Amino acid sequence: MTTTPVHIYGPSFSNFVRTVMLVCEEKQIAYTVGFEVNGSEITFKGEQHLNWHPFGKIPVLLESKTHAELALAETASICRYLDTDKQLQPSNSQDYAKHDALCALISIDIDKVLVREYLLEFSFPKGENNSIRFDVVKEVQPKAAATIAIIEKMLNEDTALSSQHFTIADALLAPMLHYISCLPAGFNLLTDFPKVAQYLADLMTRPSCQKVLITKKL
Numbered sequence: 001m002t003t004t005p006v007h008i009y010g011p012s013f014s015n016f017v018r019t020v021m022l023v024c025e026e027k028q029i030a031y032t033v034g035f036e037v038n039g040s041e042i043t044f045k046g047e048q049h050l051n052w053h054p055f056g057k058i059p060v061l062l063e064s065k066t067h068a069e070l071a072l073a074e075t076a077s078i079c080r081y082l083d084t085d086k087q088l089q090p091s092n093s094q095d096y097a098k099h100d101a102l103c104a105l106i107s108i109d110i111d112k113v114l115v116r117e118y119l120l121e122f123s124f125p126k127g128e129n130n131s132i133r134f135d136v137v138k139e140v141q142p143k144a145a146a147t148i149a150i151i152e153k154m155l156n157e158d159t160a161l162s163s164q165h166f167t168i169a170d171a172l173l174a175p176m177l178h179y180i181s182c183l184p185a186g187f188n189l190l191t192d193f194p195k196v197a198q199y200l201a202d203l204m205t206r207p208s209c210q211k212v213l214i215t216k217k218l
Contacts, residue, residue, distance in 0.1 A: 005030040006082075007037060009049070010058030013123075015115055015175035016075040016107070017059045018212050022171040023079045025208035026088060037062060076103045079168045088168050090160065099160045099169055106172040110147055114176045118144040122183060137187065145189050148180075152193045161199070166206065174203050178213040 006024065010017040012033045024031040035042055042048050045056035052060040053073040061078045063070040072078050083089060090096045117140045127133040151173070154161050160169045177200045181190050190197045203209050 004063050007062040008033045009060040018175040019075055019171045020059050020078050021212045022208050023082050076107055102160055102169045113143055113147045119179050148189050148193050152195045155195045155199055182215050
């Protein structure tokens with residue numbers, strides 16, 4: 001685990017930036033967030049950003065050390081780096097592997113549906129005069145609901161999500177579910193999944209979640 005203050009490159013409203021913020025809060029690692037690095041604005045998908053991540057994704061973790069500067073991309077990898085003592089990961093090798101697979105499932109498949117296909121239309125609407133395309137949202141809504149049903153099933157099984165111990169998987173999933181919970185009636189899909197709603201409510205009792213998961217656009 002790093003003891004050096006870190007900077008999380010990216011906007012604080014990003015669900016994956018919030019994941020890293022949650023891990024920092026849980027690990028009591030000092031951090032800053034944003035596109036300004038060492039007093040200079042680093043352009044999103046500009047030359048420096050693309051040097052850190054060739055596809056211009058966020059977040060990027062920046063850590064200055066005595067002899068070198070670390071620039072680490074990819075959310076799950078960042079979280080594992082910050083949690084090298086594995087306080088937020090299972091210690092048993094099989095459980096560790098299952099947790100790692102769960103993190104990949106959340107950050108790739110679940111994020112694609114819940115964030116990229118469902119939530120982003122509310123935050124960055126592409127309709128006329130920047131209006132929300134409700135026809136697009138309603139078209140993807142059954143797929144989003146089916147994805148939350150998968151999460152509900154996971155919570156009924158013996159997985160890292162059903163543990164009382166906060167994990168990286170929780171940090172990945174919590175920002176997505178929190179944003180969905182903030183949607184207006186008819187679009188907050190958590191109301192149809194009591195186990196998921198309770199899971200989020202339990203997470204929101206943690207000081208880290210209360211500090212990081214505040215209502216802002218995605």
